[in-house]
Amino acid sequence: MQNRPFWFVPRSARVPCVGFGVAPKQPFPIAGIACNRTAQEKKFATARRARQHPRRMRFPESRAIHLFIGVWLSAVLSVRAQEASPTPSPGEAQAEQVVVSATRFDIPLDQSPASVSVISSEDIEQKQIERVSDALREVPGLSVVQTGTAGQLTSVFTRGLRSEHTQVLLDGIPINQGLQGAFNFADLTTDDIERVEIVRGPQSTLYGPRALAGVIQIFTKQGTGTPGITASAEGGSYDTFRESLQSDGKIDNFDYSIGASRLDTDNARPNNNYRNTAAVADIGWSPNDQLRIGGLFTYSLSDTGNPNTIFDPRPIDHFLTERWLIGPHIDWQATDWWEHKLIFDYDHERQVNNPNQDGFLGPTRALFIRTQIDYQNDLRPTSWLTLTSGFFYSEVEAGEERPFVTQAFGPQPTFVSDHTEEVAGFLQATVTPIHNLIFVAGGRIDHFNQFGDVWTYRLAGSYKIDMTNTTVHSSIATGFSPPSSQDKIFGNNFGLKPEHDLGWDIGIEQRVWSSGSPSVTIGLTYFHNDLSNVIGFNGLFQTLNLGAAETQGLEAELRAQPITDLLFRASYTYLDAEKTSSADISQPQGARLPRRPRNEVYVSASYLWWKKLRTTAEAKFVNAREELNFGGPNFDIEDYSFVNIAAEYEINPHLSIFGRIDNLTNEHYAEVFGFPALGRAAYGGMKLRF
Secondary structure (H helix, E strand, O other): OOOOOOOOOOOOOOOOOOOOOOOOOOOOOOOOOOOOOOHHHHHHHHHHHOOOOHHHOOOOOOOOOEEOOOOOOOOOOOEOOOOOOOOOOHHHHHHOOEEOOOOOOOEEHHHOOOEEEEEEHHHHHHOOOOEHHHHHHHOOOEEEEEOOOOOOOEEEEEOOEOHHHEEEEEOOEEOOOOOOOOOOHHHOEOOOEEEEEEEEOOOHHHHOOOOOOEEEEEEEOOOOOOOEEEEEEEEEOOOEEEEEEEEEEEEOOEEEEEEEEEEEEOOOOOOOOEEEEEEEEEEEEEEEOOEEEEEEEEEEEEEEEOOOOOOOOOOOOEEEEEEEEEEEEEEEEEEOOEEEEEEEEEEEEEEEEOOOOOOOOOOEEEEEEEEEEEEEEEEEEEOOEEEEEEEEEEEEEEEEEOOOOOOOOOOOOOEEEEEEEEEEEEEEEEEOOOOOEEEEEEEEEEEEOOOEEEEEEEEEEEEEEOOOOEEEEEEEEEEEEOOOHHHHHHOOOOOOOOEEEEEEEEEEEEEEEOOOOOEEEEEEEEEEEEEEEEEEEOOOOOEEEEEEEEEEEEEEEEEEEEEOOEEEEEEEEEEEEEEOOOOOOOOOOOOEOOOOOOEEEEEEEEEEEOOOEEEEEEEEEEOOEEEOOOOOOOEEEOOEEEEEEEEEEEEEOOEEEEEEEEOOOOOOOOOEOOEOOOOOEEEEEEEEEO
16 A cells, blocks of 8 residues: 555544544545245336336436526437327326335335335426535435535435445445545435435444444446436526536447536635546446346546635635446345345545645645455245345555644654455345234444444334235344544554444334325434544544433424425424533533534425426525534524525427526525535526437
8 A cells, every 4th residue: 555656635624524523534535125935026027027127117207397487598418219208197106116225125115124215217307406425405214414515525414424424335335535534415416316215323333333323325326228318508607508418328238327527616715626437337238127237337526625614714725536336246136035136346435635724734635445345145935024134344555645744743654555355145034924914123243453343233114904904014223333533543542343333223104195285294203322432532632432422302203295296394303412421522421412403303395397497496594503522612603594496498399498596595605613614606508308
């Protein structure tokens, strides 16, 4: 590792996610149930055969096209080969949903034993969402924190736990990166995304490290039908221009989907410009209905001006990040009762922070390299039992070259690195002893080269009452998050142990009507997490397993379709997040964990007028949060709210125009103190399909 050239660097100027009373961690970014073979088989077996790999499940493409009058439009051409298909009823699409992330195999959403939310490609398209982080703002239990404007560090807290406690996956591949071990959502676009599944609660038994709080899994599209192309371009406020291209289809046994985009914006402050190029492709070959050999390929290059806080501006600090991933995989259904999945992936991230106006580090370069192997075996010996087992291997090399680090505080290394290896195995049993009753039990052991073995378990269950169309679900599980390279290197302690969590939840989902219109679905879940071994500071610039914390709260979700073309969504989260240890000195015992809102409310409405014009409005309210104040008591950041509106109008089956206004009320707010969000902004463009 030390002989490799490093051409990257961490964002030392950025303010990162804050821990459980821990001083802010510097964001060194280098770093459906197995169908019951009886009554359920008739309902789901056909869908399973048509979807040999989870990513094959697709929702019908939305052909609703929208217009917002008042937003200026920039031209773009695009064409689509096949005839546009009608927009599906949102209620029908919801009723047909099958999720994968809750059990690692297909299971109907209304029978999931875990607390799950799904964001579909239609939802993303209707709201004109360009980054995954903005789509996650509608999900209960999640708190999105962005350090200012587009391109800046963007973190997601799940149920009040840190961003590095949530495992992010792309088509089953873990993609958390960097010295911090968290995933930075700043550069993740919605190109070629079919859906996003969010599973809340400890999921380490299925997904290992970083799944202490939950899992966010992104699924790319998989080509079906006649190949087609969609291209669009838009422009708007803050000298913003964006172009995108998407194509998918199937030719004989070959299927593909490709998405790419380019974004250029100057944002609102000096040295706040952002340039991002992103591309993703999913290709596959299926010689028969039982086998698919495929590959996932991603690439992104972002160039970001880092203006830093308004109290300490940096006029020239700049940051470059380049990422790419190759992930070949095999999906083989040997028989109706035996399936195999094998994924191999190699990903690479390099970062350059030059110039870097950090007075301690100066210009730096960093590199992150990872190799992973994931094997899964689903065995169904009887109609009421599914055994899911698997093997996982990961090797990570992370390093940072900082040749200009100051020596004023004593000898400082000019190169730091960390090498970690993980080997894991897991087993899960899913039992359906009676119709609509599901019970899941599983265990996992992970072995690390630095701190040995970690055991986790998970028990979960659900029961659907057909008479009232009600589902109750509950789970209890353990989770863990290993110390990050940043904790070990900059806390001068390679003997750190993983952080642990014991979490449980209980919830209910009531469907007044299950499909069509009208339809109403209401969900309510209570959750509780007890964290131990939390990594903190002892006042001597050392990191130790000192801390403990507790989070608990309520998550509520509403989906309603009173008439065919009108759809409402709403979510509410109440969170109580408290530091319960006095050993960590950064916050007093009993203090509220920083940047965790007590209340969050989200509402949206979408309506299709005359089958031509789609209008959408959404609003978010976020309650006051506490911010760390080094050298003094914490202080509150004031409440904020914003309103976004969007519209798209179909001129003909091949051409549409669209526009949106973000932050309609021109709210002045900051999700992170000192890093203001953008004011009112208007964008518009055109889209063609062939």
